[in-house]
Amino acid sequence: MKIAYIGKIQLSDADLSYLNSAQKLSDITYIMEVTPRFMKGPAYNIGKIYPHSGVFKATEAYPEFEKYSRIIDVDKFYVVNTCGKFWQLKAFWTNFLLLLFLIKNKFDVIHLTWPANVYEFIIYMLKRKMILTVHDPFPHTGLDTRIVRLRRKVAFRCVPHFIILNKAQREKFLSFYRLPSSAVIDSRLSCYTYLNMVEQDMTTVPEQKYILFAGKISKYKGVEYLLEAMKKVHDTFPDIKLVVAGGGKYHFDISGYAALPYIDIRNRFIPDEELVALMKKTQFMVCPYTDATQSGVIMSSFTFGTPVIATRVGGLPEMLGNGKYGMLVKEKDTDALYRGICSLLSDEEQLAEYRREIAKDYTSDGYLSWKTIAEELRESYLQMASRK
Secondary structure, three states: OEEEEEEOHHHHHHHHHHHHHHOOOOEEEEEEEEOOOOOEOOOOEOOOOOOOOEEEEHHHHOHHHHHHHHOOOHHHEEEEEOOOOOHHHHHHHHHHHHHHHHHHOOOOEEEEOOOOOHHHHHHHHHHHHEEEEEOOOOOOOOOOOHHHHHHHHHHHHHOOEEEEOOOOOHHHHHHHHOOOHHHEEEOOOOOOHHHHHOOOOHHHOOOOOEEEEEOOOOHHHOHHHHHHHHHHHHHHOOOOEEEEEOOOOOOOOOHHHHOOOOEEEEOOOOOHHHHHHHHHHOOOEEEOOOOOOOOHHHHHHHHOOOOEEEEOOOOHHHHOOOOOOEEEEOOOOHHHHHHHHHHHHOOHHHHHHHHHHHHHHHOOOOOOOHHHHHHHHHHHHHHHHHOO
16 A cells, blocks of 8 residues: 655644654655745755756755654655746646656555645546545634635545544534545644754743743734733743744734733744754743644644643644643633633642653553554555555
């Protein structure tokens, strides 16, 4: 059984971590898109794009990718590379070459990790072999654009099998898209273990104790509630700092918060070396989302046994084991965030208990580990291949 796993640079943290386990069980070829728009992601920070368009061995186009040989089989790692001006138009041709690559290699299963872009629609010619991981069963607030709806509509009509990563939204997902229950496989995320290979940059870590928000700034992330809560936290714990690390456009005025000495806003792309250092040294993470499906930030945090305060939205309670691996608070509630943050800052034993539970269930052979997830998905691949 041969599997093509078509990842996205913006999901590379999950892809590399999953493939580290999955390639030990199955014959999986990893394929990733690189364009002038998509050169940076959780695991990749491409400075200069390869000057040719086509499908290439990843390490031949980007020798710096050789470092990933520590966690995946780089001999089965390819990039779909589109470069130059008017790359969106060139991408139609590049993805035709991808289609030929998929046909030539006679893959039994094609695993997509995101609804295809318009210039990728041609690969749906192989739709009968496809399974799609649906990271967001429903678009986040502020991200529900016309093009996003088109891509999702085409994907959900073409692809016969889906993987969703939280049970909380399963029934709504089935009903909204009128899908049979047999078409949807339940799975989950695990720790972003690829981060263990990253060398931390300790020069980026504040000298004083701090709590951390990390991730791309979007309206649904609820950062405004956290910033406001931090003003109250400072009155109770004046020695604690808040670091907000992530690029993106704020939908509200942050100038007043940025001027406060106990709030450190880093509104830029955060390289892995900085992210790892911040996550390892923080007291805990805070994810004050107003709506959510899953959170890669939580999985990154759990890689280092770092607990999380998160809101009770989407699949976040499931990820936190309904309070087993971190604290859950009400969404859009500054006072709830304030009380939760102060509670954990006052209770080191509770933080230690969260760390113990994370280590027990998310690592090694735990039921939330990538090894267990990869074994389950291998059975799904086998069932799909046998039906063809």
